[in-house]
Amino acid sequence: MPTLERLSIVVPVFNEEENLPLLYQAICSAMAAIPWVWEVVFVNDGSQDRSGEVLESLAVFDPNHVRVVELRRNFGQTAAIAAGIDHAFGDVIVLMDADLQNDPADIPMMLEKIQEGYDVVSGWRVHRKDAFLTRTLPSRIANGLISWVTGVHLHDYGCTLKAYRRDVLTGFKLYGEMHRFIPVYAHGVGAKIIEVPVRHHPRRFGKAKYGLERTLKVILDLFTVKFLNSYANKPIYLFGGTGAILIFLSTLLLLYLFIRRVFFGIGVLTSPFFQMATMIGILGFQSILMGLIAELLVRTYHESQGKPTYTVRRIIREGVEEPVSLSNTR
Structure with a gap:
């Protein structure tokens, strides 16, 4: 399999002005020893603090690696992730949060798994640094429910830190809170998925944007995902x-x-x-x-x-792998 060399790190941002400079430095340190062409796509999801100004200064300071997509208002994390993916150039897309709880130092390890042949590398916060009753326990219950309903068994659907080959992210749109279900959609097109332990840090600045009310949204979205994944074509x-x-x-x-x-x-x-x-x-x-x-x-x-009802992983003719395009799938 050919080596992938272009990476886009997509980071949705909402009121994270204090975290952004530190996150940028951590990403640069993590990518320093990796021979990939890379970029960070920061998506400003209608921030009401100075996040927009900080992002603009980062884009001016490092135009080769920083791209900023500014949304007109707060559309939510899923829409921000979708916007980042749409504007990214990478063959591999890494998603991560802007709150410094995800560690960019885990990205090289995830890229190694991608190069081993996996299509999705999902982070698992084994030692999670969140409140147990209000964050960790509801998350564990939701993860068990999602795994049971979808048949895609992951310990941590809620961990944003994940790496994807771009070709498994095409063919579907993200709505609601459905960014956490991307591995389920990818599994539906035959993606090879692995889950790896990643580091998780306590939040240093700002406050969490989500509470227990998010659990209900996840459960409602789960009905939609199950239907689309299992019965959309039948x-x-x-x-x-x-x-x-x-x-x-x-x-x-x-x-x-x-x-x-x-x-x-x-x-x-x-x-x-x-x-x-x-x-x-x-x-x-x-x-x-x-x-x-x-x-x-x-x-x-x-x-x-003209949408096909199947997806093609690769085509080999006369011993040579050909690029997969839409015309190959019809």
Whole structure:
């Protein structure tokens, strides 16, 4: 596999003016011994302190390595990460927070894993330096739930420090709080994923931007991710399967009513079970119809935009690896 040499470190920023100079120095120190062409893409997500001024001064001081993307208002961490990825030039994208809790010194180790052939290197904060009840415990519960629902088993979905090959980040858009689910999307296109322990430091300046209310958002986003990852190309399996189960239950209830009528002489139409069976049967039929409509929408989505229903890792012809482009996937 060819050596990748271009790296973009994407850092979403919201009110981190005191942390930014120290973070920049730490990144420069970490990258000093690595023969990669690299850049840092700072995304100013509507900061209300002097973060914008600090970032501008860093871009002027080091124009070869610092790029600043300034959003018009605060759109949230996921949107800021998406903006950074869109404006990055790297073959490998590293995401990290601006609060100095992620350590840039872990980046070289993660790049080694990328060069070993992994598509996603996910950080795992083994010794997390956050409050246990308000941050660590809810995070562990959420990580267990996400791993169980998606089938992608990681200890620390909430750790922003992750490295990705760019080609596994294409083909999907990020909404809500879905940046933490990028490994799930990448797994859906066949990415090779590894989780590695990384350092985690206590916050030195500023305060955390998220609390327990974020847990509810993550759970709601999890429903969307599960549907998109498992049923986006085959919605009839979800809606049709649910409809078939409902119709089967309705049939069992009607059979039960018929047996009661034949052997015990109990009326069918006056039983509340008859009304229940009728409603369940109607819901089952409607669910199957929804699945068929969803199938039409999926086909319209893919065929109108020329989107393939598969992804290609690489193409080898006559012993030589060819670059993968959209035309190769059709």
